[in-house]
Amino acid sequence: MRETAQRASGRNQMIEHHLDDDILSQYSAGTLTEGWSIAVASHLALCPACRSKVDMLDSLGGYFLEADDGRASDVSKSWEAVKARIDAGEVDNVVPLKVRSVPDRIYPEPLKRYIEAAGGLRWKRLGSGAAQMLIPTGDATTTVRLLKIPAGQPVPEHSHGGLELTLVLDGSFSDEVATFGRGDIEMADDNLTHQPKADLDKDCICLAVTDAPLRFKSRFMRLIQPLLGI
Amino acid sequence: MDVDARQHFADLAAAVAKNRDKAAFAELFDFFAPRLKSFLMRQNAGATEAEELVQEVMVILWQKAHLYSPEKSSLSTWLFRIARNRRIDASRRRRNDELDANEPLLLPTAPPAPDDVLENEDREQIVRAALSTLPAEQVTLIRMAFFFGQSHSEISAATGLPLGTVKSRIRLAFGKLKTLLEKNGVESAG
Numbered sequence: 346m347r348e349t350a351q352r353a354s355g356r357n358q359m360i361e362h363h364l365d366d367d368i369l370s371q372y373s374a375g376t377l378t379e380g381w382s383i384a385v386a387s388h389l390a391l392c393p394a395c396r397s398k399v400d401m402l403d404s405l406g407g408y409f410l411e412a413d414d415g416r417a418s419d420v421s422k423s424w425e426a427v428k429a430r431i432d433a434g435e436v437d438n439v440v441p442l443k444v445r446s447v448p449d450r451i452y453p454e455p456l457k458r459y460i461e462a463a464g465g466l467r468w469k470r471l472g473s474g475a476a477q478m479l480i481p482t483g484d485a486t487t488t489v490r491l492l493k494i495p496a497g498q499p500v501p502e503h504s505h506g507g508l509e510l511t512l513v514l515d516g517s518f519s520d521e522v523a524t525f526g527r528g529d530i531e532m533a534d535d536n537l538t539h540q541p542k543a544d545l546d547k548d549c550i551c552l553a554v555t556d557a558p559l560r561f562k563s564r565f566m567r568l569i570q571p572l573l574g575i
Numbered sequence: 576m577d578v579d580a581r582q583h584f585a586d587l588a589a590a591v592a593k594n595r596d597k598a599a600f601a602e603l604f605d606f607f608a609p610r611l612k613s614f615l616m617r618q619n620a621g622a623t624e625a626e627e628l629v630q631e632v633m634v635i636l637w638q639k640a641h642l643y644s645p646e647k648s649s650l651s652t653w654l655f656r657i658a659r660n661r662r663i664d665a666s667r668r669r670r671n672d673e674l675d676a677n678e679p680l681l682l683p684t685a686p687p688a689p690d691d692v693l694e695n696e697d698r699e700q701i702v703r704a705a706l707s708t709l710p711a712e713q714v715t716l717i718r719m720a721f722f723f724g725q726s727h728s729e730i731s732a733a734t735g736l737p738l739g740t741v742k743s744r745i746r747l748a749f750g751k752l753k754t755l756l757e758k759n760g761v762e763s764a765g
Contacts, residue, residue: 375659376724404702407652409722415609
């Protein structure tokens with residue numbers, strides 16, 4: 346029932362495109378940087394199957410944490426610091442959790458907080474009806490952005506200098522590989538040249554994380570790329 | 576870690592939550608803080624960063640022990656998750672210079688359904704049981720690759736095994752673990 350509510354976007358089929366075990370392991374262990382983690386956490390919020398895998402990996406992490414003997418690390422300074430904070434009563438002012446009773450129809454919680462921290466949704470036009478919003482993070486190795494592609498419109502054909510994760514939040518898009526609907530995530534690397542096209546029924550909103558600029562096939566796109574910040 | 580120890584940690588966390596019991600907190604700190612620090616440093620966090628994160632996680636334990644539910648996970652798994660989430664957005668919080676007293680930011684926040692809770696408890700037992708059936712060498716490789724986030728070449732350098740051997744053994748170890756977990760009903764996304 347929960348998933349039905351979260352996927353209330355007019356489409357109601359199961360999520361078909363998932364993250365691979367490798368990236369889920371890195372997310373669970375905390376070795377994935379912030380930019381990728383935002384896409385992973387947002388997909389997890391929509392995908393019970395991947396959430397179940399990460400829960401399993403987290404249990405594995407808990408096991409290894411316990412199994413360590415911890416002898417190698419001295420934490421006496423930390424103990425003094427933590428004890429001082431507790432004794433001073435400084436940390437007893439527990440801030441009540443902000444629990445949203447109604448989940449956002451489009452933006453899952455981890456992403457929503459980033460949008461709010463950036464001052465709310467602010468779309469910047471990219472031309473021909475498409476728009477983007479850059480999401481500020483503390484991670485200099487990735488670019489995190491929201492993309493809005495008008496119904497029926499293509500994104501110019503491109504390949505990837507590195508990895509691109511694209512999570513569909515609303516509407517759907519199709520490329521040479523498949524059709525991606527809400528909650529589906531595409532992992533594209535430098536082996537894939539594709540031309541995603543928003544499906545006809547409605548505008549497509551995606552979260553896209555990249556670690557290198559896209560490589561556009563068209564010379565014109567390459568020329569204006571720096572101006573658009575893609 | 577056996578079931579008794581797990582219950583013991585859950586009792587200590589309950590004492591922290593309900594009675595603000597400092598002795599119980601000290602015992603949890605003594606057990607978990609050194610382990611968290613050594614884990615973070617194995618993942619290449621600097622000593623200062625590791626200490627700061629350990630302090631944050633332990634302060635969260637003091638403040639938020641009432642949010643821990645023993646029927647959903649062991650305390651170790653709960654703390655492992657908090658450490659992970661705090662680490663992911665540590666740089667963001669540093670930049671904004673804000674004291675974020677809220678829940679770990681990136682924890683997906685769907686409320687658990689009653690059957691989820693049962694499933695979670697089973698999962699924890701199943702993972703432990705599955706690990707105990709693997710040869711020690713394979714557990715070590717999973718620990719290095721997954722928990723410490725070491726690359727295959729780093730593992731090769733540390734163990735003296737050739738790179739190709741490291742790769743195939745890790746694939747084998749993860750494959751075995753996956754088979755064991757699936758056999759025990761932990762669903763796979765496929």
